Amino acid sequence: MDELPAGIRRLTFPLPLGIKHVHCYLLPGDEGWTLVDTGLGLPDAAGRWEPVLRELGAPIARIVVTHFHPDHAGGGEDAQALTGARVLQGEHDYGQCLRVWGSENWSERLADYLRAHGLPEPVAAELRHESRTFAPFIRFVRDPKPLREGDEVDGWRVLELPGHADGHICLLRDGVLVAGDHLLGVITPTVGLYPESRPDPLADYQASLRRTIELAPAVALPGHGDPVSDPAARARELLEHHRLRLDETAAALAAEPRSAYDVSLVLFGTNLDANNRRFALAETLAHLERLAHEGRAARSGDSGNLSYTAA
DSSP: EEEEEGGOOEEEEOOOOSSSSEEEEEOTTTTEEEEEEEOOOOOOOHHHHHHHHHHHOSSSSEEEESSSSSHOOOOOHHHHHHOOOOOEEEHHHHHHHHHHHHHHHHHHHHHHHHHHHHHHHHHHHHHEEEHHHHHHGGGSSSSSEETTTOOEEETEEEEESSSSSSSOOOOOOOOEEEESSOOOOOSSOOOOOTSHHHHHOOHHHHHHHHHHHHHHHHHEEEESSSSSOHHHHHHHHHHHHHHHHHHHHHOOOOSSBBBBHHHHHHHHOOOOHHHHHHHHHHHHHHHHHHHHHHHHHEEEETTTEEEEEOO
16 A cells, blocks of 8 residues: 555555556545545455555545446445445446446447447457456446536545546546546556447547646546656647547548458557457547547448448
């Protein structure tokens, strides 16, 4: 456990994913600590949490979930059981959580959706298998207290900053932004288009980045990596990254229809495992849809076979 300014503490838990760790944050308060995010629901939760609870010296009064992704919400049941704290989550984010992790056929829906955008069936089969293998580690809390833009949690202002996830929230107080995966210092947060999600997640993310620039927090505490010392500058870098990626995506289109999968091979290369290919394809789709909204690309086909052409 690391001590940060303003009495904030950072927990770092391992992940069996491409990213090898996730940060959770403990925010001090008069009634106890506010825990932000829970990590993945890996075995031996007690072995991870009990030393932390002993060291804190005060109870965890509440748990806030920034977004429903497994490495941030998957350990929710464990954290709640060990602390007795109430869980708070963005209202829209929890709805997405139910549609995805609360569904018995999410892996099939996702595979069918990606196949409609050109993903080969062998890769789709790998994704189905991975989803079923991963499911036991996603134990989110049912019926959390809903949070909305402008709410306050022990003096921290709730911000809705969608993009990386449709219902992503952050907390802001005294220039400190507890950022989840909205801002990361080195890697670029993934912004993908998925089934039943908001229709233009990249536009959402661009708007969230511009809002971060306007708010100009002094520091951002991300879910992965080191604190971001100039969040507004990092937001500008991410806006520029996506501007360039939109141009690259437009350049990969032609007069003849191309699937999003074919475009993803141009943008991300061919040497990706099934899980990373899913992220690459979803991110390519987000950029293609943004181009379509801008009039720089055209979408065609039916629900089983979709493609894009240059406008």
